[in-house]
Amino acid sequence: MSTDTFHSIILPLKEKLFRLAYGIVRDRAEAEDILQDLLLKLWSRKDEWAGIGNLEAYCFRAIKNMSLDRLASLAIRKTILPQREEQCYFVDNHSPHQELIRKEQRSMIDQCIGALPETQRLVFRLREVEEMSYRQIAVTLDISEELVKVSLFRARKRMKELLSRY
């Protein structure tokens, strides 16, 4: 039963959980470590799953908290996260000049999202990247749907202002 739960509910979430961790710590290796820690913890406590109402939301909350803790410990250790290597997901025939502009824009968006308050940043990420519904986000972050909408509205507004200025 528990092994089935692990394979049917938890493992399919791993990509999403990884992306959420990555969205917080902005480091792929760290995000993988965090996800591995979480999955091991979940596996070792499989007897407790029956007592968890929404296992999916529990996993997201856990990865969020672990990622924030890891980020804090990284900040305490004054470890400078390596600058993210630009990934060329959309390979096209951009010229070097266009590529430079694209990098600048990307950096600007990164900074803008990084400057958002924690709730806004998480809501924005869960909605835009993970395509979650407002209800799912509310359950995952343990906040009201109203707060989800307000946070997303403010985050998008900030983004629109930034893009309009550029």
Next chain:
Amino acid sequence: MSREYINILLERYWNCETSVREEQELRDFFSRADLPEEFIQYLPLFSYIGEEQVVTMSDDFDERLQASVKAAGMKKKEKTRIIAPLLRIAASLLLIGGLGISLFFITRQQNKPYYTETINNTSDTNTAMQQATYALEKLSDALQMSEEASVETIRSLEELDIDWSTLDSLSNIATDDSVKVNSLRINKEDNI
């Protein structure tokens, strides 16, 4: 998709009125190579979202995870394999030891000979017999001596030639005197 429709979608997007499916439509639109000039300013945002959606883990993550799960399982098994048998062995030894010690003391108490002091911790029966004979001889001598002493005392009393009847009469006189003294006391009390 017409520009008007995209503009409407965008306006709804900024106001958080779009559905997940409509937002997907917007992302698809912004991934087009021939993006109209008026929408270029929003491209970085949708490019960013598109890039973040395809961030994936390392290829060997599953292998590492399986190895970690296996290692964690092995640790757990080792713990149970090492500790549990040790505890069982320790408990068995304790039980056997306890039983052995108790049996040793019980049998020792039961086998303790009551003549230990007589034979002075030796198992030589001849010595025990000699000592017992010696003790009995001593007892016999003592009895004989006391018997002889009693005979001598009787004999010396006979030699004294005491008139036992006189002694008896003396005792009668003593009782008569005491009666007299008592009667005198009563008379004195009456006179007073």
